[in-house]
Amino acid sequence: MKEILDAILSSDSTSADFANVKLPESYRAVTLHKDEEQMFAGLASRDKDPRRSLHLDDVPLPELGPGEALVAVMASAVNYNTVWSSIFEPVSTFGFLERYGRLSPLTKRHDLPYHVLGSDLAGVVLRTGAGVNAWKPGDEVVAHCLSVELESSDGHNDTMMDPEQRIWGFETNFGGLAQLALVKTNQLMPKPAHLTWEEAASPGLVNSTAYRQLVSRNGAGMKQGDNVLIWGASGGLGSYATQYALAGGATPVCVVSSPEKADICRAMGAEAIIDRSAEGYKFWKDEQNQDPREWKRFGGRIRELTGGEDVDIVFEHPGRETFGASVYVTRKGGTIVTCASTSGYMHQYDNRYLWMSLKRIVGSHFANYREAWEANRLVAKGKIHPTLSKVYTLEQTGQASLDVHQNRHQGKVGVLCLAPEEGLGVRDAELRAEHLPAINRFRDI
Ligand SMILES: NC(=O)c1ccc[n+]([C@@H]2O[C@H](COP(=O)([O-])OP(=O)(O)OC[C@H]3O[C@@H](n4cnc5c(N)ncnc54)[C@H](OP(=O)(O)O)[C@@H]3O)[C@@H](O)[C@H]2O)c1
Numbered sequence: 001m002k003e004i005l006d007a008i009l010s011s012d013s014t015s016a017d018f019a020n021v022k023l024p025e026s027y028r029a030v031t032l033h034k035d036e037e038q039m040f041a042g043l044a045s046r047d048k049d050p051r052r053s054l055h056l057d058d059v060p061l062p063e064l065g066p067g068e069a070l071v072a073v074m075a076s077a078v079n080y081n082t083v084w085s086s087i088f089e090p091v092s093t094f095g096f097l098e099r100y101g102r103l104s105p106l107t108k109r110h111d112l113p114y115h116v117l118g119s120d121l122a123g124v125v126l127r128t129g130a131g132v133n134a135w136k137p138g139d140e141v142v143a144h145c146l147s148v149e150l151e152s153s154d155g156h157n158d159t160m161m162d163p164e165q166r167i168w169g170f171e172t173n174f175g176g177l178a179q180l181a182l183v184k185t186n187q188l189m190p191k192p193a194h195l196t197w198e199e200a201a202s203p204g205l206v207n208s209t210a211y212r213q214l215v216s217r218n219g220a221g222m223k224q225g226d227n228v229l230i231w232g233a234s235g236g237l238g239s240y241a242t243q244y245a246l247a248g249g250a251t252p253v254c255v256v257s258s259p260e261k262a263d264i265c266r267a268m269g270a271e272a273i274i275d276r277s278a279e280g281y282k283f284w285k286d287e288q289n290q291d292p293r294e295w296k297r298f299g300g301r302i303r304e305l306t307g308g309e310d311v312d313i314v315f316e317h318p319g320r321e322t323f324g325a326s327v328y329v330t331r332k333g334g335t336i337v338t339c340a341s342t343s344g345y346m347h348q349y350d351n352r353y354l355w356m357s358l359k360r361i362v363g364s365h366f367a368n369y370r371e372a373w374e375a376n377r378l379v380a381k382g383k384i385h386p387t388l389s390k391v392y393t394l395e396q397t398g399q400a401s402l403d404v405h406q407n408r409h410q411g412k413v414g415v416l417c418l419a420p421e422e423g424l425g426v427r428d429a430e431l432r433a434e435h436l437p438a439i440n441r442f443r444d445i
Helices: 002-009 015-020 080-086 094-101 197-201 204-215 236-247 259-268 292-306 320-329 351-355 369-380 394-405 429-439
Strands: 026-033 055-060 068-078 114-116 121-128 140-143 180-184 188-190 227-230 251-256 272-275 311-316 330-338 360-363 388-393 412-416
Touching (some): 002 121, 026 394, 055 114, 068 197, 068 388, 068 394, 236 251, 251 292, 272 292, 311 320, 320 351
Parallel strands (some): 227 251, 311 330
Antiparallel strands (some): 026 055, 068 180, 068 412, 140 188
16 A cells, blocks of 8 residues: 555656556455444434444455446545444445345445445546546546446436436445545546645535536526525535535525534625524424424525525425425425435425425435536636535544534545545645635634
8 A cells, every 4th residue: 555655645656657556455444344234223313323333444455347447545525424324324235235236247246244435535546447548547536426337228318317326435335435446437537636635535425416406407407696595504515505506696595503604604605694503493393293483483584684585496405304494485486406304304394385386396316427527627626615624534434424423513524545644635736825715714613
């Protein structure tokens, strides 16, 4: 591994140097163990501690297949899917690996008694498989997490529609929270040159998801002047949705749960901010019944902030706890676009407010290659910025995941993999200097 790292850290390594670097037989990776699937049985979600289920193991190097790349991972990031995997909710990810393994001899490689997690990376290509022309050893890359087979016609308008669509490092093995990772080369994108490894690794999954969900015509298709209600506006997804709303001429109405989170939204440029904790919204009276008066109070607060207007789009992901309110506060003809259900997936809302006011609920999930590419391009141009707040080592991934599980973080939480320290990997110092305050916005708190 030292030879690989030396080649990356040296300023004069060539593609041939990377192609000739000796590959180790094993590498260090953050794993889940299949024989521990039941370890949290009977516990409430909040009591399931990722530090107990996430291990740092030496695992064998997988064989490289056609259309694939082996990447030296300098940095990765914790996503909420790392939390879901680590607490085995809503289902154990080993079921995904078993199902994928039944597809072909090549996918069988993924069905193992351990699962290497991680759906983001920034690093350097070491090897490419047969049939790969667009990428070569030595390329500095980030990887998006859409894994598709594309053998069916269904995915050829929009790759998210492929029947064999999976999220790499969640529904497939050999993810990015490791020293090495295996990806399909149609996951690769150029690493933004002005960012460090850990900054470059942090936007990927959430940035692409927010782009499709809010900006793309496959999602809400936001336009100039729209009012956009953004739940968790300083969190992983929300910190990008807020930037997209501001950059696209819309008005974000940011919902957060603390004054510190409100401050970070203000620092991004948002003005309309609701602190849901301070204002004490209780959308549910009890387990079964919601309180429409609270929806109304929330809608009234939005109108105060927008000069009397309702929201055109709700950027939804908390799910059960907020969905009734989200449907209620959307303007006539508006869109509720949802990509998740963190607080519960059995939603309840008053359908009269949906059909009588001709609103639409749109489901959105990750992003296709083109959308991920466009989202990454905006980061590379310094128009959208990473929202990295804290960086951990690979050994500390359990703690990093616990922080996200307990909602104690801001923006994104990064993980150093091969990178020996923070701050490495910047190739365009001039562009960086131009945007440094924005790049560091989430770190200064
Ligand atoms: N489908 C996809 O492709 C996709 C992609 C990315 C993420 N996701 C999912 O989306 C969800 C959010 O991901 P993320 O990365 O943004 O997570 P995150 O960094 O934890 O941010 C979520 C934010 O939502 C807010 N929130 C949490 N529970 C809430 C509740 N009950 N009511 C209101 N607000 C609540 C919190 O902000 P405040 O406390 O400040 O309000 C939190 O910071 C997760 O379930 C994740 O798995 C799906």
